[in-house]
Amino acid sequence: MVATQVDPPASDDDVDVTPEAPEPVQLTREYVRGVDDQRLEWVDVPEWSKNGERAGTFAKNISSRARDRWERESWETENGKPKLTLDNSRARLVVLGACNADGELIFTVEDAEWLGEKCGKAMDRIYAMVEQLSGTSVAEQKAAAKNSETTPGDSGSGESPSD
Secondary structure (H helix, E strand, O other): OOOOOOOOOOOHHHOOOOOOOOOOOOOOHHHHHOOOOOOEEEEEOHHHOOOOOOOEEEEEOOOHHHHHHHHHHOEEEEOOEEEEOOOOHHHHHHHHHEEOOOOOEOOOHHHHHHHOOOOHHHHHHHHHHHHHHHOOOHHHHHHHHHHHOOOOOOOOOOOOOOO
């Protein structure tokens, strides 16, 4: 590594001062209701390209309600205890987050079945973006499963966190 000498600024006016963070806003019902919190990102899906065109879709963060549905569908009961199942979870999340430029979903819940048979790499591309935008992850699902296990002193209801 070569050391370089840096001349000090000639005056305080030459110093780049980072502005202070803005004051926090107290959330209110009206404020939250008025916030557009939908995020869209383009995802290239070259595996689904035809005739050399650029194929892809937008992905969006899923709503709280859609996330609850996805998490609820990720649980099954085995021997009376909740068990995390990842069966077709990529397709189920893609259905909830793949959209057009206006944020309208391009697949229906019924499409998850045949989407689960499509190229895994293509599905991974869309799934990863929806997961990133939504804050969902397998690690979070596994943590939820671990937290739902019966511990000494629990009532042992075996219900998942989404019930």
